[in-house]
Amino acid sequence: MSGLYIHIPFCKQACSYCDFYFVTRQQNKQDFVDELIREIHAKKDSVFTEEPVRSIYFGGGTPSLLTAEQVNAILDAIRDVFDTDLKEITLEMNPDDVSREYLSGLKSAGINRASMGIQSFNPELLKFMNRAHTSEEAMKCLEILEASEFKVFTVDVIYGNPGQSLEILEQDLDTILEFNPPHISAYSLTIEPQTRLGKQVKLGRITPPEDDTVSDHFDLVVDKLAAAGIQQYEVSNYAKPGSEAVHNSNYWSHENYLGLGPGAHSFWWNEDQASATRWKNRSNLNAYLNGDWKEQSEREELNLADLAEERLMLGLRTKKGLEKKKLKSTYHFEFNDRQLRYLQKLEENGRAETGERIHLTKEGLKIADSILLDLITMT
Ligand code: SF4
Incomplete structure (x- = not known):
């Protein structure tokens, strides 16, 4: 879908x-x-x-x-x-x-x-x-x-x-x-x-x-x-x-999407299901009207490590959070010891709940951007 x-x-x-x-x-x-x-x-x-x-x-x-x-x-x-x-x-x-x-x-x-x-x-x-x-x-x-x-x-x-x-x-x-x-x-x-x-x-x-x-x-x-x-x-x-x-x-759970019109972004899993491509149409209406949508600009190939990082960033901004099992099966990703200690600390401070599913609480979501930055710089 x-x-x-x-x-x-x-x-x-x-x-x-x-x-x-x-x-x-x-x-x-x-x-x-x-x-x-x-x-x-x-x-x-x-x-x-x-x-x-x-x-x-x-x-x-x-x-x-x-x-x-x-x-x-x-x-x-x-x-x-x-x-x-x-x-x-x-x-x-x-x-x-x-x-x-x-x-x-x-x-x-x-x-x-x-x-x-x-x-x-x-x-x-x-x-x-x-x-x-x-x-x-x-x-x-x-x-x-x-x-x-x-x-x-x-x-x-x-x-x-x-x-x-x-x-x-x-x-x-x-x-x-x-x-x-x-x-x-x-x-x-x-x-x-x-x-x-x-x-x-x-x-x-x-x-x-x-x-x-x-x-x-x-x-x-x-x-x-x-x-x-x-x-x-x-x-x-x-x-x-x-x-x-x-x-x-669907964006937050990494489903495929296609963007149409000037400046629109797209994201699509590659056939191997182990990598994906992101690209955008150029942000220029005149060029768009001359058919430049035929060219993908800012094309970026994402490997599983890139995708795992992105999924963390998107998923932990949701109340539902992320399932560790799913991170492992889809992205081959497991939290390292530093990250686990950090998550543990967040839990002690009432900012996260960790278990099989990890999610931020209201207090965690309030500072989600800084938590996510901390987490991804520990990879
Ligand atoms: S400038 Fe246009 S796109 Fe931007 S917030 Fe205003 S109405 Fe929305």
Whole structure:
């Protein structure tokens, strides 16, 4: 079973923290859709069509800048080329693009999971992040969603923003919870050097929040959502039981996925099942429109040791964690003595539970990145 990721590289404006690939000019949208359909057709009879597609994810950029007809045409091309056993077809949307008619058009096209990029309802924070939508639009899109046929949806929220108080975060969470979401992604704001926010931090115009503040935000998110029956199942992802994301869960468990569109990454196990290849399409819309998707860029061959390290990084960010037996059978990986002592220490400090299955606790997930760095540098 594999996943398909479709990158839609258009945005109305640049959010201050974003380092995804997108362009803000909109005139090539139909040319892009035509080229994407050519890229999909070019996969016919390839190794990528040998297993059924279980999930499709429209990400970006802003997929909701496409019309429902364009989304339908892309899905038709996918159905023509791939064998499908689809559990989930997600499309990321921004609040300012959502209307009743649009949601109904997407539903008819086959989208069955809406991912709503709310981030916050607070007007100052939305302005600070340079989001294209207003607080009113954020509220309105959830009302439209609630009245629509989409019963499966997820809402994105950001915490750890400079100037974001616990009260503002709590109000955002309260408002989202009024809509009874089955799934929430809550991301801690990361400051990437090449973004507008990164440059302002470098110039000393903005001070990032203290670690303790971010840690308080994290606690509030985990506890508040848990009280509403929405459990953390990955560092940044929360779901009611049974509503965990299929597509992202497949990434974390190293299933094959194929990325289409400029800047999209792919990962595919090689025939020997003892190595895999990762590559991406170049992040350049003009080149993409000239057919450069035919070339794989940044192609990387991964051996079992690379894959084991990656699986550790991905798996230990999930609540489910990793099975030692599986690590051994699939990756020929066993923890060394140093790592076992380190894991033991984490367990004594309440940050991990180790046994046949190793997983981080809430306290461990809070500092997952530093734990993972420690662990992999001990190999
Ligand atoms: S809408 Fe999404 S992809 Fe576009 S700039 Fe904002 S965060 Fe980045």
